[in-house]
Amino acid sequence: MKTRFFLLILLSFSMNVFSAPFDTCPTKAFLFQARPVIVYGINLVSGTDAILQDDVGLLPGTSNIGNVNGVGFDDYIADDGTSYRYLYGFNTTNLKFVRLDSDFKQSELTVTNQPSGSFYVGDVYNHHYYFYRKGKGFYKMNLDEDADNYLVIETISTAANRNLTDFSFHPSNNKLYGVDNSSGILYEFNIENGASESLGNTGETGTFGAGYFDVNGKLYLSRNQDGKIYRIDLSSVDDPGSSGPYPAELFAQGPLSGQNDGARCANAPLISPDMESTIDFGDAPDSYSTTLDANGARHEIIDGGPYLGSTSPDGEVDARLGILSDDSNNDNANRDDEDGIGLVTGLSRGLDNTVVVTASQAGYLQAWFDWNRDGDFSDNGEQMATNQLLAAGANNIVVRVPIDADIGSSWARFRFGSQQDINFNGGATDGEVEDHQIEISDIGVSYRYYPENGSWVTLAYEDQWPIEGDYDMNDVVFHYRTVSVVKDDQLLRVDVYGQLIAIGASYHNGFAIRIPDVQADSVDTSKMRFKHSSLDASGNSSEQDMGNPIEAGSDELIAVITQDTWQQVDTDCAFYRTDASCTDHIQFAFELSLPFSSAQANSSISTLYDPFIFATSNRFHGNYFVTPPGRGWEMHLADVPATEQANSSFFKTGQDTTDTNTGRYYKTNNNLPWAMEVGTEWKHPYSGVDLLQAYPDFEGHITSNKLDKLDWYQAAKRVNGKTYP
Amino acid sequence: MNINLKSYIKTLFAVKSVQVTFQGLLSICILLSLLACQHQEEKEADVHTEKEATSTSQLKALAEMKYISHTSMDLAVDINFQGGGPAYLSVYSKYVRENNDHWKINYDSRLLASYMINSxxxxxxxxxxxxxxxxVxxxxxxDRAPVSKEILIDKRLSIQL
Structure with a gap:
């Protein structure tokens, strides 16, 4: 007897020990379906699913595992730190309330005042389980084991008129939301009295058996009939003046389901920033639907799955836009995986142009081109490939550019994978998306890239002029690239791209670009483009149209990119990206396009044009200057003339030996510079590290008058440990 | 020559049997000359060592030095043998020739993209x-297949494809 009693205690104890709660608020959505119930994990971002548990276990005294429905996730941590993170639901076969642990094993809850019948709609909030059935009522029970009313069911309301198959708690406002399957109307429920308020029609009907919220207040609904996952943005539902309707947008394609229900920890983001992401995003500006918030094009990366090019995609927590993308060397761990598309004939209007698409294996291609350059892919005639079956290797596809396409820079999107019928936005269960900046042109146009259309040179400035600097060449450092658009040997347009790489100085400097021999009023400002791209510490990227950068008061064409580089970065370090002990991402980039109203002379075609820094107005720029020198202080590449705004009284002072009569500018007595261009994505020296210490071959290059050591700046020639990684 | 001439001279005068004769004086002169040469060599060696700069500020460049890292190339391409245009010319810097003579190109390494109306x-x-x-x-x-040619960079180059 004692032995049996002891064994009973031991068995009971062991059951509790193995009934472990979740130790985190997981990002996955859980889908319960079928009888006997199977538990799936759904990645809402891509729609992929995986079985997590196919045997939730028998309840005592039953012979059928049954179906579990009305499930909710309890994200409750007690004051003493004990986790009570379990799933709660209703076993519709055995008519029992159940709790499921982190292994999705069900155990019966002994409740009081249980209403009759089955329940399919439920969720958890504040350690209380709420459940509902149309025509029956709206109920709740306390899940606190220490409470007097633990597992005592209370009736909130007997008025239950909405045709719901699930509802979900918003993470921020303690309200429930569900969509009426028949009408498609979104309802908000008051959990105190059960009252429901219509928030308008979502535009979709069907059996929405599973509903989930994310931490940002976005509601996701899975439709049983076709597995489509819709997203409804309720992030600002409580903002003053906010009112419906709140439309449902197609977000991803999930599994077909029946007798299902869903639950998710609403306080979790869709993609955990603490884990390696398996989602590939595009890079186009967000008007093309690129970020997760914009329901951007995204693909789950599957081992052995299909992709474009020869480099498999790397995962991202969210899209990084444009030239701040992870492919632009913004994280050394990331790789450039945008290698699957070759626009080998350009995109000339009216012609059938060839695009070489390289696929890792057979799959389906969708492709869109923004022909009218309005910032989206949703116009008629912009999808140029639909479910096009590709073979492994190089595939030549023909793209006819409309004769009325708008000339200039634009974007194209290519999506490849095993799924068909995917749109330019939304999730996909495998494959890759590649966004490419394109040039739509007329016949006869040439594009001269420096250094290349997808890489950078580096501009390095010292800012203590006219005092000789310390030659660590990192006071201001930019990655830089130009495109000269030429026709009949005349300059039609100049495009310039740049990334701010480092600020190794406390002085404040602006950055500008002069187009020599071109007047400021030559630009067709109606077609001019100027954008800033930013990346914050959390990895959120944004783009801004910056209006007209042309410097007022200058006859020459000078475009001011920024008045103060320090205003473009946010760092806890003393300097930006020059110190070994303090690192930052690249945070600022720009794009500038200067089309001319009429073609400019051949003599105006250049390589670098004239990028220069200047002192920010009203900012201290060294004890050498009694008052801040402001705009009149400029630093150009050696022997490049100053602009009309430069203060010539600074010449021939300090160590400067400028002689405007001979065309000599910004050099010391030893003919050394304060600025230089390096022909690659150069790793600049750490703060205070002399250039020669990091790149010893620079000496031989200079003493041979550039006849020798042409590759002095390459990776193989630098000294380890002397340059910023 | 690494002779310790100073020690040698000291040794000479230490030997009491040395007589100051004309020959002795000549020897001393020769020795002194050798001593001067050695000092000169040491001085030249010092200058050679001092030429290896340890900091950029020690460098001295020519007056016409430009601190840029690019060169220019005048490229002429003739496709008459291919039947002429219209065609599209591209120049790339990153590419690999695969076993089957196929060029695997990094399309982000394009230096030039140009429509060709004529040949x-x-x-x-x-x-x-x-x-x-x-x-190139x-x-x-x-329907014509593309044509490719690898070129060595030169200031001015004309090629026929």
């Missing part, structure tokens, strides 16, 4: 100075 084209392109070779490729707007 010939001439373009000036800027090239990072560390590059030595480029790939021409595609057509009909």
């Amino acid at each position: 010939q084209i001439r373009q000036e392109i800027a090239i990072p100075q560390h590059l030595t070779r480029l790939l 490729q021409v595609w057509f707007y009909d």
